[in-house]
Amino acid sequence: MAERSEELLERAEEHHAERVRARRGRPAQHPGPRAYVRIAVILGVITLAEVWIYYVDSLRFLLVPFLLAFSALKFSLVVLYFMHLRFDSRSFAALFVAGLALALTVFVVVLLIFGTFAG
Amino acid sequence: MTVEEHALEHAAPGHHEARTSTGLDNVKVGMWSFLASECLFFGALITTYLLYRGRTLLANGQPGPTPAEVYDIPFTSVSSFVLLMSSLTMVLALAAIQRGDHGRTRVWLLTTALLGATFIGGQVYEFTTFVNEGLSISSSPFGSAFFVLTGFHGAHVTVGILMLLTLFGLSMGGRLPTENARTVEMVGLYWHFVDIVWIVIFTLVYLIPSE
Amino acid sequence: MATTELAALRRGLLARPTATTGRLSWLTTVDHKRIGVLYGYTAFFFLLVGGIEALLIRLQLAGPNATVLSSDAYSQLFTMHGVTMIFLVVMPLGAAFFNYLLPLQIGARDVAFPRLNAFSYWLFLFGGVYLYSSVFLGGMPDGGWFGYAPLSEQDLLAHRMDFYALGLQIVGIASLVSAVNFIVTVINMRAPGMSLMRLPVFTWMTLVVAFLLLFAIPVIGIGLFQLMFDRLFGAVFFNPAAGGDPILWQHMFWLFGHPEVYILILPAMGIVSEVLPTFSGKPLFGYAAVVFAGVAIGFMGWGVWAHHMFTSGLGPVANSAFALSTMFIAVPTGIKIFNWLGTMWGGNIRFRTPMLFSIGFVAMFIIGGLSGVTHALVPSDYQQHDTYYVVAHFHYVLFGGALFGLFSGLYYWFPKLTGRMMSEGLGRLHFWLMLIGFNLTFAPMHILGLQGMPRRIYTYPDGMGWNFWNLVETVGAFTIAVSILVFMANWIVSRRRGAEAGADPWDARTVEWMTTNPPPPHNFDEVPVIHARDEFWHRKYAENEEGVPVPAVAGAADEDAEGSPIHMPNPSYFPLIAALGLPLVAWGLTFASAWLIGTGAVLVLAGLYGWALEPSSE
Known part of the structure; x- marks a missing residue:
């Protein structure tokens, strides 16, 4: 029995190490400073675009969809790169997305009930 | 150091921290859970704002300040940009401490705190201006929703600044060794989260017109 | 302990305490078992308070036109009865079980963050x-436990509902x-081999509850902040006079409030x-189904909140959608009952x-569940609202359900806590008295409700036909x-004079029974390696050819493996200090005292800084 326990323990440890290695199969390293700066430049450019489109009257009908898309893009870039969700274990992403998706769903329903999007 | 290396190192026998079932760091799992919870927190505030942004009548039935009248988009764009760039300096601080470059770590930590403080300064200026223009927490539902939403965000930024300054002080005293890079990473996660909340607020509150 | 380690402990604002025995050590304890005990006794005290209010x-209400209570006193009492039973009794009693049992059930030495755990209790x-x-x-607060606006905002000079807004905020942060x-503990602190599908069901339900709390508390937090502002x-x-919408409060409240029902x-x-498998001598029927039904309840609990608001004029589409989702959520609950x-x-x-209490739970919960389904029918709900x-319904699920289950747990794990047995005779007397008293009190409420007796009235006139059943209820x-x-x-007698329990008084199945009663501070001398669901049972019994359990060969389980040094977290003053600050801030806000707010804030900050800078040994 003792041998069995030890064997199991060893197997569990091997399994654990394997999982860690498997996770390394994803982009292995957190990006370096240069990549971070590149992301920041993109973020800055999107912000400029947001403000620009806000002031262009001829694009008024596109304003809301574009703004939402830009915002989502900036949000994703920060989460994926600065917060490393692209590189870290998927469990963290799952946790965060659970909260985010739940919040989006229930609050959109609340606003629908109030008819906020109707007018 | 990636989290996997981190985990492997912590998995090594003899290390002071016990190995975890998933190989993931306890504090980091806790932090991501907390941030997931914060999504609901800010979700509720933003929902209230979206519901109330068109309700601008004063209690006496007179028209009160509307979003379009009070918002100063160029000003808020600049302060949004400042907060966005503080995310860059934050992640640079993390990269610095992970390579063991403590001088740079301190520089970037302090820069991040200063950028955050600049943002808060902008918010104080904005709030003062709005109050002078007749928009207050009690003037209309729009006022209540605006001040409480952006106020809670500002409170989050302020807590972040306190944590950054604490890290800076610890590092100055030599009490933030490379092994504690994880602490910087956790403060960073919090800081970036506060930044992405502002990304959403900037769009939904300021840029998208309310009519 | 090495001298360097001792020296390290002295650094920081206050020397980190090391005593783990003696009365004062309860103030600094980070041991999950002692925190569980603190939760339990505190919650039981509040049960007595809430019970006296009831x-x-x-x-x-025993008879018509009674004058025992004034209308004002009555409003305070029914409000605080609800607030107390939900937030200060059933939730913390659940927390007492989580704290005491969760690490034991997964074979851990403590929770992931022991100091944070103490902080929760003190908050x-x-x-x-x-x-x-x-x-x-x-x-006391007098606007009902769900504090509907604008009633909750009527009297700004009296501070009653301020206590509601800020008090619930504080216990919410604790949760x-x-x-x-608990999420981190279940995810990360399991013993080797304890895969998710080998977790005891109680641990699974703890995990679901923790996620519900994680997502529901911030929503009520915002609602309470808005009420406070x-x-x-x-x-x-x-x-509404200034353009605000009281219905928004209802959404915030029930977005939290319905998941809260499942939290309870x-x-x-x-x-x-x-309990049922242990006393039936069988494994839980359909373990996976029970676990998935629990998780499904956790998910679906988020899609039914507006059934509390059918009469608020949501419109036919929303009413129909929430009626359907409410009927659906009966499915996973039904799965559990059949299992x-x-x-x-x-x-x-x-x-x-x-076992008696668990069977009582199943029976009473079925009644409460069925009357719940009748609320899903919108026209019927209009009538019952x-x-x-409604009072009958939720007492059948929360008293006949939650509280019967919790009492079952108290009897079941009493030997674990004390090493002694509770008296069977008194236990049976307790059960039958409670079952009869419970049904006498709450079954007639169905009838009174259908006869039209409204909730929250402090008295009623003679001649409504309500007298008899009200007297029975009393x-x-x-x-x-x-x-x-x-x-x-x-409880009191058995703690001192109960029969010795031995190591395994119930012929139990799960890991928490694999250590002594009561367990040592470090729980397990050697962290167990898990090979199966119901690990302890499988160590005790093997199956013969016909699949009938027979005792396993003696000595199979225990081995004196070489013990590695056990490192336990040190006690700490700081959770107590940081938690002490928040009620000060709350009193300061209630009575507009900057001095109190400042003192409270300084305490919180000092507590948190001392905590963060304290030489960590957890």
Whole structure:
């Protein structure tokens, strides 16, 4: 029995190490400073675009969809790169997305009930 | 150091921290859970704002300040940009401490705190201006929703600044060794989260017109 | 302990305490078992308080035109009865079980963040103290436990609903903090081999509850903040005169409030899922189905909140959608019921006290569940809304359900806590008195409700046809009170003079019984390696060719493996200090005292800084 326990323990440890290695199969390293700066430049450019489109009257009908898309893009870039969700274990992403998706769903329903999007 | 290396190192026998079932760091799992919870927190505030942004009548039935009248988009764009760039300096601080470059770590930590403080300064200026223009927490539902939403965000930024300054002080005293890079990473996660909340607020509150 | 380590402990604001025995050590303890005990006794104290409030209510309603209570006192009592039973009794009693059992059930030495755990407890205690300080400071909250606006904003000079807004905020933070702690503990602190599908069902339900808390608390937190800003700082969120919308409060409240229902019931379901197999001598029927039903309840609990608001004019589309989702959520609950019945079917059932309470739970919960389904029918709900029918329904699920389950757990794990057995005779007396008293009290409420008796009225005129059943209910309520006295006597006597329990008094199945009763501070001398679901059972029994369990060969389980040094977290002053600050801030806000707010804030900050800089050994 003792041998069995030890064997199991060893197997569990091997399994654990394997999982860690498997996770390394994803982009292995957190990006370096240069990549971070590149992301920041993109973020800055999107912000400029947001403000620009806000002031262009001829694009008024596109304003809301574009703004939402830009915002989502900036949000994703920060989460994926600065917060490393692209590189870290998927469990963290799952946790965060659970909260985010739940919040989006229930609050959109609340606003629908109030008819906020109707007018 | 990636989290996997981190985990492997912590998995090594003899290390002071016990190995975890998933190989993931306890504090980091806790932090991501907390941030997931914060999504609901800010979700509720933003929902209230979206519901109330068109309700601008004063209690006496007179028209009160509307979003379009009070918002100063160029000003808020600049302060949004400042907060966005503080995310860059934050992640640079993390990269610095992970390579063991403590001088740079301190520089970037302090820069991040200063950028955050600049943002808060902008918010104080904005709030003062709005109050002078007749928009207050009690003037209309729009006022209540605006001040409480952006106020809670500002409170989050302020807590972040306190944590950054604490890290800076610890590092100055030599009490933030490379092994504690994880602490910087956790403060960073919090800081970036506060930044992405502002990304959403900037769009939904300021840029998208309310009519 | 090495001298360097000792020196390290002295660094920081206050030397880190090391004593783990003696009365004062309870203030600094980070041991999950002692924190569980603190939660348990505190919650039981509040159960007595909430119970006395209920008895006063029943005295007033025993006959028509009674004058035991004034209308004002009655409003305070029914409000605080609800607030107390939900936030200060059932939730923390659940937390007591999580704390005490969760690490033991997964083979861990403690929770992931022991100091955070102590912080949760102190916040809960101080939140309760703050809420009840209102008795001496102008009266208790009187706007109902769900504090509907604009009623909750009517009287700004009296501070009663300020206590509601800020008190619930504090206990909410306590729950949020412990939710993070338990999530990390279940995810990360399991013994080797304890895969997710080998977790005891109680641990599974704890995990689901922790996620529900994690996502539900922030929503009520915002609602309570908005109420606070309305009351204290002149905001107009829920003020219809100024353009605010009271219905928004209802959404915030029930977005939290319906998941909260499952936060209250799932711990009891977990307990029952441990007790029924043990006393039926069979594994839980359909383990995976029970677990997935629990998780499904967790998910679907988020899609039914508006069924509390059918009469608020949501419109036919929303009403229909929420009616459907409400009927659907009965499905996973039904799955659980059938699995529990399947567990008992053909089992070798021993009717000991924990088993009686668990069976009582299943029976009473079925009644409460069925009356719940009747609320899903919108036209029927219009008729039942705000009548005693609703009061009957939720007492069947929260008292007949949650509280029966929790009592089952108290009897079941009493030997674990004390090393002694509770008296079977008194236990049976407690059970039957409580079952009879409970049904006398709450079954007639169905009838009264359908006859149109509204909730929250402090008296009623003669000649409505309500007199008889109201009197019966009052008799029932006092029968429950007697049963609680029997329980307390049993507990107090058995703690000192109960029969020795030995290591495995119930022939139990799960890992927490693999250590001594009571367990040592480090729980397990050697962290167990898990090979199966119901690990302990499998170590005790093997199956013969016909699949009948036979005792396993002796000595198979225990090995004196070489022990590695056990490192336990040190106690700490700081959770207590940081938690002490929050009620001070709350009193300061209530009475507009900058001095109190400042002192509280300094305490919180000092506590948190001391905490963060304290030489970590957890």
